[in-house]
Amino acid sequence: MALRFTTAGESHGPGLVAIVEGLPAGLELAPQDIDADLARRQLGHGRGGRMKIEKDAASVTSGVRHGRTLGSPVALQIQNRDYANWEERMNPWPVDADVDEVHLPRPGHADLAGVQKYGFTDVRNVLERASARETAARVGAGALAKSFLRALGVEVRSHVTRIASVTAPPRGADLSVADFEGVDASPVRCLDPDASDAMVQEINDMRKANESLGGTFEVVAFGVVPGLGSHVSWEERLDGRLAGAVMSIQSMKGVGIGEGFELAAKRGSQAHDEIFYSEGRGYFRESNHAGGLEGGMTTGDPVIVQGAMKPLPTLTKPLRSVDIETKEPAAALRERTDSCTVPAGGVVGEAMVALVLGNAYREKFGGDHIDDVRAALDAYKTRIEWKH
Numbered sequence: 141m142a143l144r145f146t147t148a149g150e151s152h153g154p155g156l157v158a159i160v161e162g163l164p165a166g167l168e169l170a171p172q173d174i175d176a177d178l179a180r181r182q183l184g185h186g187r188g189g190r191m192k193i194e195k196d197a198a199s200v201t202s203g204v205r206h207g208r209t210l211g212s213p214v215a216l217q218i219q220n221r222d223y224a225n226w227e228e229r230m231n232p233w234p235v236d237a238d239v240d241e242v243h244l245p246r247p248g249h250a251d252l253a254g255v256q257k258y259g260f261t262d263v264r265n266v267l268e269r270a271s272a273r274e275t276a277a278r279v280g281a282g283a284l285a286k287s288f289l290r291a292l293g294v295e296v297r298s299h300v301t302r303i304a305s306v307t308a309p310p311r312g313a314d315l316s317v318a319d320f321e322g323v324d325a326s327p328v329r330c331l332d333p334d335a336s337d338a339m340v341q342e343i344n345d346m347r348k349a350n351e352s353l354g355g356t357f358e359v360v361a362f363g364v365v366p367g368l369g370s371h372v373s374w375e376e377r378l379d380g381r382l383a384g385a386v387m388s389i390q391s392m393k394g395v396g397i398g399e400g401f402e403l404a405a406k407r408g409s410q411a412h413d414e415i416f417y418s419e420g421r422g423y424f425r426e427s428n429h430a431g432g433l434e435g436g437m438t439t440g441d442p443v444i445v446q447g448a449m450k451p452l453p454t455l456t457k458p459l460r461s462v463d464i465e466t467k468e469p470a471a472a473l474r475e476r477t478d479s480c481t482v483p484a485g486g487v488v489g490e491a492m493v494a495l496v497l498g499n500a501y502r503e504k505f506g507g508d509h510i511d512d513v514r515a516a517l518d519a520y521k522t523r524i525e526w527k528h
């Protein structure tokens with residue numbers, strides 16, 4: 141049994157689609173579970189004009205009846221409101237109007253490699269699908285995975301840890317779900333109020349200087365049972381799957397598990413999480429440098445995945461490029477764009493982590509109905525004497 145998903149859709153086409161396969165039957169869902177995450181993804185200081193046009197909401201067209209999953213594929217559709225302004229340029233069918241081609245690939249975007257690979261003369265044929273608009277569909281799919289995980293006691297959260305030169309102070313090791321309560325109230329989704337203010341200022345300053353900004357976020361999954369994933373083969377190592385899933389988000393250039401790259405600088409005696417046991421708690425750790433993963437398996441401590449985003453490649457003061465029709469030097473395409481999407485990146489990161497963890501639960505515990513999954517999970521917790 142696997143939890144799988146796919147998406148379809150172009151940024152300014154009629155809309156986006158996500159299909160999620162492998163959810164058990166009987167799982168309770170509410171439209172608000174999906175739409176709340178879609179709205180969270182649209183927030184964040186540094187967004188551009190497009191977010192005033194879109195108000196993302198999912199229309200579920202299969203796999204759910206009267207608020208419960210049927211065990212069949214769940215399809216959800218998200219309309220692109222902006223399509224109303226692009227009907228000629230992005231119509232699936234031929235139009236009478238003359239539609240100008242785009243010939244100015246942006247450094248850092250999929251534009252140049254995409255037209256070379258697919259044999260296009262129009263960069264738009266690539267950029268429309270490469271656009272991070274697609275992440276709305278991932279977040280819709282991720283919301284379903286989150287509902288499944290929530291039914292098994294798992295909660296997935298995220299926060300922004302850096303925007304350009306501004307870094308949030310290190311978080312405490314005893315982070316809990318409750319600490320994330322107010323995170324969406326910060327305009328940059330940062331847990332530290334002072335760092336949040338400084339990040340907003342940084343975005344304002346850089347935006348004035350026609351710059352875009354990158355940064356880092358951290359996704360934390362609480363309540364994960366030990367033993368998801370496996371050490372026995374490379375494909376089953378859950379850290380590899382999580383890293384691949386988070387790296388696949390547009391603009392990602394780095395992924396870390398737990399303390400990630402920082403662990404490379406630590407001494408062995410300070411890098412690992414010592415093991416303790418008590419009657420009341422069973423096995424436990426007092427630190428979580430490893431980010432809840434050892435040997436490609438979950439340890440039962442919070443799963444922590446960091447993502448690093450590069451600055452967005454669409455710039456209001458464009459970089460040097462080449463006109464792919466004339467081969468002459470030219471400034472790269474200049475389009476309406478966001479200046480910073482790291483806060484949204486964290487929400488997309490939650491979705492990807494939830495989809496990977498959801499799949500790991502499906503693989504390990506199987507079951508056709510959600511009650512089967514719960515029963516298998518409970519039996520496993522009893523066998524390993526898991527008391528958390």
Ligand code: EPS
Nearest residue numbers: 190191270271272273276475476477478
């Ligand atoms: C994007 C460019 C902007 C973003 C878009 C991603 O769109 P537009 O060119 O229409 O202004 O707003 O992101 C979204 C629409 C979204 O929903 O996240 C790009 O080029 O990647």
